[in-house]
Amino acid sequence: MISSTTDASNPKKALVFIFATVALNTMGIGLILPVLPDLLTELTNAPLSEAAKWGGLISLVYAGMQFLVGPILGNLSDRFGRRPVLLISQITMALDYIIMALASSLAMLFVGRILSGIAGATIATASAYIADVSAKKDRTKNFGLIGAGFGIGFIFGPAIGGLLGEFGPRAPFYAAACLSFANFLLGYLVLPESLSAEKRRAFDCRRANPLGALLQIGKFPGVRLLLLSLFLFEVAEAVYPAIWAYYTQVSFAWGPGENGASLAAVGLGFAFVQGYLIRVVEPQFGPAWTFFMAQSANLFSFIGLALIDAGWMVYVFIPFAAFGSMTKAALTGLMANQIPDNAQGELQGLIYSVVGVSMMISPVLMTQTFAVFSAGDAPVYLPGAPFLVAGSLIALSTMVCLVALQGQARPASAKPHRQ
Numbered sequence: 001m002i003s004s005t006t007d008a009s010n011p012k013k014a015l016v017f018i019f020a021t022v023a024l025n026t027m028g029i030g031l032i033l034p035v036l037p038d039l040l041t042e043l044t045n046a047p048l049s050e051a052a053k054w055g056g057l058i059s060l061v062y063a064g065m066q067f068l069v070g071p072i073l074g075n076l077s078d079r080f081g082r083r084p085v086l087l088i089s090q091i092t093m094a095l096d097y098i099i100m101a102l103a104s105s106l107a108m109l110f111v112g113r114i115l116s117g118i119a120g121a122t123i124a125t126a127s128a129y130i131a132d133v134s135a136k137k138d139r140t141k142n143f144g145l146i147g148a149g150f151g152i153g154f155i156f157g158p159a160i161g162g163l164l165g166e167f168g169p170r171a172p173f174y175a176a177a178c179l180s181f182a183n184f185l186l187g188y189l190v191l192p193e194s195l196s197a198e199k200r201r202a203f204d205c206r207r208a209n210p211l212g213a214l215l216q217i218g219k220f221p222g223v224r225l226l227l228l229s230l231f232l233f234e235v236a237e238a239v240y241p242a243i244w245a246y247y248t249q250v251s252f253a254w255g256p257g258e259n260g261a262s263l264a265a266v267g268l269g270f271a272f273v274q275g276y277l278i279r280v281v282e283p284q285f286g287p288a289w290t291f292f293m294a295q296s297a298n299l300f301s302f303i304g305l306a307l308i309d310a311g312w313m314v315y316v317f318i319p320f321a322a323f324g325s326m327t328k329a330a331l332t333g334l335m336a337n338q339i340p341d342n343a344q345g346e347l348q349g350l351i352y353s354v355v356g357v358s359m360m361i362s363p364v365l366m367t368q369t370f371a372v373f374s375a376g377d378a379p380v381y382l383p384g385a386p387f388l389v390a391g392s393l394i395a396l397s398t399m400v401c402l403v404a405l406q407g408q409a410r411p412a413s414a415k416p417h418r419q
Contacts, residue, residue, distance in 0.1 A: 015142060017191045018126050019149045025181040026153025030281050032172050034256040034270040037245045039169040043106055052246045054106060058113050063359030065117025070356055074124055074349015079203040082129045083193045087184055092119035094180035101173035124352035131336050131344040132194035140287045140333025144278035147325050151271025155264045162260020223335050225404035227354055230331045230396035234240045234358035236390035242366040242384050251383045252311035262314055269322025278326050288405055291330040295398045298324030302391035306384035
């Protein structure tokens with residue numbers, strides 16, 4: 001049976017299971033990134049700048065489904081537990097990759113992304129699982145495991161995807177389907193339920209939508225502003241998957257192999273920062289200062305990537321981008337510590353609805369900006385222009401968070417989460 005009444009009595013063991021789940025799931029996503037531009041140009045018979053626009057619209061559909069379905073699945077996980085939601089999402093993801101591998105038209109790609117958007121509860125529910133098994137003082141650093149799982153997935157996923165892409169743009173999709181199914185089997189065999197029966201709450205349709213969830217979670221002081229700060233950060237951060245392959249191909253003439261290698265380097269940095277470094281930095285400085293340091297690194301990285309003119313220079317800014325990945329864990333920890341245990345799924349579902357909205361906006365914003373500034377008749381030829389847009393959003397996100405923290409824990413407090 002998918003459901004299980006066995007609670008996660010060993011938090012460390014449960015966190016290892018969740019880390020593996022996120023890593024395998026992200027590996028499947030990372031496999032397809034290096035070949036997506038080639039697949040889109042094949043299906044559209046259009047130049048790369050036009051294909052990038054379709055890539056943005058496909059991402060918009062995916063994000064729209066996450067926005068609509070995220071609170072529903074978050075509330076379902078508060079009612080029925082985390083395990084069944086995680087397992088069903090993996091089966092759905094495997095089906096999605098098969099559809100995209102067989103796609104003979106853009107319409108089939110859109111169908112696949114709709115399904116994967118519905119299955120996007122994997123990360124939200126995994127975050128709720130971490131909140132279930134973590135003490136409040138450990139939540140921020142444990143949320144870093146989500147980012148570390150992403151990092152490991154992006155070490156192997158894009159690298160393997162780049163190699164498989166040499167055999168054709170569809171090969172990585174079949175590999176991703178196999179990984180998702182393997183992830184389902186892993187969870188079915190070893191993942192215990194983390195939410196005990198006494199901590200569950202009834203499913204309420206009035207809360208199982210983005211507006212209802214926002215109204216409920218928004219009753220807690222400061223959370224709404226922190227959500228806004230997270231939204232601005234996510235719009236900025238989504239510039240990487242939105243335009244990376246297009247940006248590097250136009251700017252440096254990189255192919256799938258070089259794109260895979262660079263994304264693997266990003267993944268290695270993310271895995272180190274969120275799997276290890278955040279466990280050193282956050283206990284020492286607290287989530288507020290961790291957030292501000294990470295945002296400074298993000299700003300530096302975006303400005304640098306916008307202005308460089310040589311491919312090797314990408315690797316200079318990857319460490320700063322990796323350090324900046326601590327932003328989300330810090331914000332998530334600040335919010336989770338204000339929410340009761342029986343609403344963690346709802347909070348995480350709302351967070352990933354916010355992520356969904358950002359992913360609806362960012363791919364279109366970033367790919368359209370890229371299309372304008374990389375075209376032959378561009379007013380100013382600057383393929384890295386989307387990174388300047390992202391840097392502006394990072395600055396605004398930082399200011400919003402500063403306002404939110406004024407009434408809670410001041411940035412000067414070394415350990416506001418321990419008070």
